Amino acid sequence: xxxxxxxxxxxxxTVLCLLTGVAYPGLVTVVAxxxxxxxxxxxxxxxxxxxxGSALIGQxxxxxxxxxxxxxxxxxxxxxxxGGSNKGPSDRALADTVASAVAAVVRxxxxxxxxxxxxxxxxxxxxxxxxxxxxxxxxxxxxxSRARGISRDDLRQLVARHTELRQLGVFGEPxxxxxxxxxxxxxxxxxxxx
Numbered sequence: 098x099x100x101x102x103x104x105x106x107x108x109x110x111t112v113l114c115l116l117t118g119v120a121y122p123g124l125v126t127v128v129a130x131x132x133x134x135x136x137x138x139x140x141x142x143x144x145x146x147x148x149x150g151s152a153l154i155g156q157x158x159x160x161x162x163x164x165x166x167x168x169x170x171x172x173x174x175x176x177x178x179x180g181g182s183n184k185g186p187s188d189r190a191l192a193d194t195v196a197s198a199v200a201a202v203v204r205x206x207x208x209x210x211x212x213x214x215x216x217x218x219x220x221x222x223x224x225x226x227x228x229x230x231x232x233x234x235x236x237x238x239x240x241x242s243r244a245r246g247i248s249r250d251d252l253r254q255l256v257a258r259h260t261e262l263r264q265l266g267v268f269g270e271p272x273x274x275x276x277x278x279x280x281x282x283x284x285x286x287x288x289x290x291x
Contacts, residue, residue: 142276144284150276155227158279161244164237164256166275167216168198170224179223195219206236228272231260245282255281 129137140152150156155166157174170179184191198218199210206213214232234256242249259278263269 142280144280149280151227152274152276153227154225156276158275161240163279163282164229164234164241164273164275167226167229167233168218168220170220174225179225202236206240208236212236227276228261228274231256231271231273234260234273234278241282251285252282255285 126137135141141148142150142152155169155174157169158165166174195218199213202208202213202217203210214230214236216226216230217233217236235253238249238252238256242252245252256273256278259273259281261272261274263271
């Protein structure tokens with residue numbers, strides 16, 4: 098009867114555990130902290146030392162004096178419940194949801210149903226998208242202007258300054274980061290007291 102050599106198996110397992118469970122993650126952590134500290138620590142946005150959110154995850158803004166984010170899926174802006182609705186274009190419930198959302202946008206923001214940008218009434222695949230389209234932001238300018246008591250032209254300029262262009266001039270679409278825009282709005286113009 099032949100014996101199983103345990104010593105080499107235990108040695109190899111220990112070495113691999115140290116390499117893949119300690120050395121490699123430690124090296125990646127050190128390199129990330131040195132080269133990309135903002136990203137490695139969650140891309141947190143702070144104002145006066147107070148963390149206001151992450152640049153990677155959308156947040157709920159419901160007040161009239163803020164630009165509103167894209168609707169969220171399951172759980173609403175909770176990273177633990179991220180995910181899409183998995184409803185397709187032939188789903189009647191999705192069509193009804195979008196139609197009622199369009200009516201609500203027209204009632205709150207004005208305009209016509211045909212002018213409502215799709216990202217105002219549909220959810221992103223992750224349900225946590227921190228961006229909206231420039232058309233979405235443009236439709237919200239009148240409401241924010243009334244609530245803040247500042248001119249629409251000033252708001253349009255602020256939106257333009259916070260519009261991110263296509264990556265490398267080719268990839269993606271122009272987009273507006275809602276949290277960054279609202280933080281800039283807070284620092285540029287105080288909310289009008291009613």
